[in-house]
Amino acid sequence: MSSRLIGVGVGPGDPELVTVKGVNALRAAEAVVVPVMDTGERGRAEATVLHYVPEDKVVRVVFALNERTDRARREAAWDAAGERVAGLLREHGTVAFATIGDPNVYSTFTYLAQTVAGLVPGTVVETVPGITAMQDLAARSGAVLTEGTEPLTLVPVTAGAAVLKDALNGPGTVVAYKFGRQAAEVAEALRESGRIDGAVWGSALGLPEESIRPAAELDGAALPYLSTLIAPARRDGGRGGKL
Secondary structure, three states, X not given: OOOEEEEEEOEOOOHHHOOHHHHHHHHHOOEEEEEEOOOOOOOHHHHHHOOOOOHHHEEEEEOOOOOOOOHHHHHHHHHHHHXXXXXHHHHHOXXXXXXXXXXOOOOHHHHHHHHHHHHOOOOEEEEEOOOOHHHHHHHHHOOOOXXXXXXXXXXXXXXXXXXXXXXXXOOOEEEEEOOHHHHHHHHHXXXXXXXXXXXEEEEOOOOOOOEEEEHHHOOOOOOOOOOEEEEOOOOOOOOOXXX
16 A cells, blocks of 8 residues: 655644645544654644544654754754655654644655655655635735735845845735744835735744734834735725736
């Protein structure tokens, strides 16, 4: 029987935003892997999963998710994680990997699946989509992501502030992920492009420490790493373009 590795998107933090299909996949798997930083604290994915499956089914696998400078250390952690998940597949057959947001949007699952496929040939890789942070922030803040024929640009600010500036000078709505450590540069880019009015940022969505604020309040102080920004398209007040 082929091994199955299923990447399950569990949303940005609110356990009520896991889809029915996602819950069913988590419960049907023989083991549910959750990523853990090498500092050991419980992450959002694990906290969400525990609303739906018993703790003895959850396997905590360490990823050096907080390592930004030591590439060798980070890759060693990835290799060890891949070996651990490969072992679970050989033992159980069907393993789910819970990832915040969606497994096909800036997710650790992509790299894990590539590694495991090489270790366990014939592994069937599947994904179950999840609610993304930009969708949740749009719902909680009232920001409209797109209308009519407007494009939507998603930028990880870890790629550099210049990438964000280029996007803000273009058309449509711009969403920025992982911008917390560069909040000052993001605020500057918003002001330079004339797009700070109406923009909104949020962090810890769906959690007790949730924060949602107008981008105009950005004062340069660092924010949580997984902060999300929405800078809506410039609109003239009409009903949008062609549907």
